[in-house]
Amino acid sequence: MKKITAILSALVLSSAVASSELDTLIDTSTAIVDQIDRGIKLVGAASEYAPVGTALSNGALSGSAHISSEQLQAYNAALSGMSTYQPYGDVKQVLEDRASQELNLMNNAVETFTTAVTEMVQVVEVAERAENAVSPQEEEQVQTFVAENQDALTITQDEVETYNQSIDDIETHANNASAFIAVASNEQAVDFLQQGAENNNANAEEANLNYSSANQWVSMKWSGTNHATAVYVNGNDNFGLDLYATQAEILVAGQESEFYLTGPTAQGYNCFMYGDCE
Numbered sequence: 001m002k003k004i005t006a007i008l009s010a011l012v013l014s015s016a017v018a019s020s021e022l023d024t025l026i027d028t029s030t031a032i033v034d035q036i037d038r039g040i041k042l043v044g045a046a047s048e049y050a051p052v053g054t055a056l057s058n059g060a061l062s063g064s065a066h067i068s069s070e071q072l073q074a075y076n077a078a079l080s081g082m083s084t085y086q087p088y089g090d091v092k093q094v095l096e097d098r099a100s101q102e103l104n105l106m107n108n109a110v111e112t113f114t115t116a117v118t119e120m121v122q123v124v125e126v127a128e129r130a131e132n133a134v135s136p137q138e139e140e141q142v143q144t145f146v147a148e149n150q151d152a153l154t155i156t157q158d159e160v161e162t163y164n165q166s167i168d169d170i171e172t173h174a175n176n177a178s179a180f181i182a183v184a185s186n187e188q189a190v191d192f193l194q195q196g197a198e199n200n201n202a203n204a205e206e207a208n209l210n211y212s213s214a215n216q217w218v219s220m221k222w223s224g225t226n227h228a229t230a231v232y233v234n235g236n237d238n239f240g241l242d243l244y245a246t247q248a249e250i251l252v253a254g255q256e257s258e259f260y261l262t263g264p265t266a267q268g269y270n271c272f273m274y275g276d277c278e
Helices: 002-011 020-052 061-065 069-084 091-119 122-132 136-148 157-184 187-199 247-255 269-274
Strands: 208-212 217-221 228-232
Touching: 020 061, 020 069, 091 157, 091 187, 091 208, 122 136, 122 269, 157 187, 157 208, 157 217, 187 217, 187 228
Parallel strands: none
Antiparallel strands: 208 217, 217 228
C-alpha cells in the first residue's frame, strides 16, 4: 500500500508556471488519479468487510471507479502534448506576440493621426493659395479667402496636441514592433534570450520585455531579480542586428510609401479632397 501511495503522490502535479500543455496534463492526470484513489478505497473496503461478512455494496460501486476511454485518451494526448512543452517559455513567440500588440497600437495611433490631419487639412489649401499668389490681385484673393473662412481655417491647440501625440505614439510603437520582429527573426538572438530565461529559472512569458532607444537593445527582465538579458540592435554584438537608419533614409522611405503618396501634401488639396487631380 505504501508503494501505491507513493505512485499516487507522484501523479499529483502542480506548478506555478501557467501553460496550456501543463494545465491539460494536470487536469487529465488528476482525473485518472481520482479514479484510482476511488478504486483503492473500494479494494480497501472489500479487504476489510469481505472476510467478516458485512457491508455489502449494490454491485455497481466498482463501475464508479472505472477509468473511461475518454479519460485514457485525454491523458495520453496530454502526455504527447508535453513533448513540445517549454518550461522556460518560448522567447520567439513572446517577441512575436509583443510585436503584434505594438503594431496594433501603432495602427490605432495612425488612425488618430489621420483624423487629426483631416481636421487640419485646410492648412494645405491655405499654403497652396499663398504660395501661388504672385500678383497683388491674387494676394487679395488669398486675403479674402482667409477673411471669409477664418473660423474654419483656424487650428486649435487641442488639434495640434492630438497630432503631436499621435506622431510620438506612432514612432514609439513602430520602433518597438520593428525591434521585436527583428530579434524574433534572428535565431542566435532568440537562443541567447532563451538561455537567459533558463539561467534565471524563469518563464519568458512572465518577463518584462522592453526595447530601449537609450541603450539600443531589446531586453528581458524578471521581477524579483536584478538580472536582465539583452540583445543589442545597433550591431554591438555577434548577432548582426544593426537596425538603425538615418533620418534622411527614413524620410525617403516614407516619401515613397503609399500612405504618403495618397496623402494631401503629395496629391495637393483639390486632388486629395475632391479627386480633382491633374
